Amino acid sequence: MSDSRATFREARLRHNITLHQLIKDTNIDPRAVILLDQQNQGTPEHIDRLLASLSRLSGTEYSRRTKNIRALTFKxxxxxxxxxxxxxxxxxxxxxxxxNDK
Known part of the structure; x- marks a missing residue:
């Protein structure tokens, strides 16, 4: 059975949200934003703040409660x-x- 939930990066790209927008919106260290985007990991606080930012910027709710993001690793x-x-x-x-490699 395949998992239809998106990773953080997949959701971000689906909504055309940039790393710059997330960094500006959250004021989180860029390394923390990139680590979540590339490796799906971060502190619980950073993950929650970035999911809240993704929700604000996209107009779609993303959170641990909605369980619509997969592969998050809390460290x-x-x-x-x-x-x-x-x-x-x-x-x-x-x-x-x-x-234009896409």
């Missing part, structure tokens, strides 16, 4: 250091200058 101490400053800059720049 008390996520490895934010795994997202390097260069990777952060590259991810954010890629949104400003997308390629």
């Amino acid at each position: 008390l101490h996520p490895d934010y250091e795994s997202i390097t400053p260069d990777e952060t800059a590259a991810q954010l720049a890629a949104e400003l200058h997308p390629t």
Whole structure:
């Protein structure tokens, strides 16, 4: 049986919401936003704040209560250091200058 729920990234892209918008809306460290977007993990607080932001920006409710996002991993101490400053800059720049590889 396949899971029809989206990952955080899939939902974000479905609604054309950028990482920049999430960072600005939540004022969360960009590494935390990217870690959730790429690896589906974060602190419970960051995940809840980013789901609330996704809901505000998309007009669709996303939350732990609605259970419409899959593959979230809650960690008390996520490895934010795994997202390097260069990777952060590259991810954010890629949104400003997308390629036509799709």
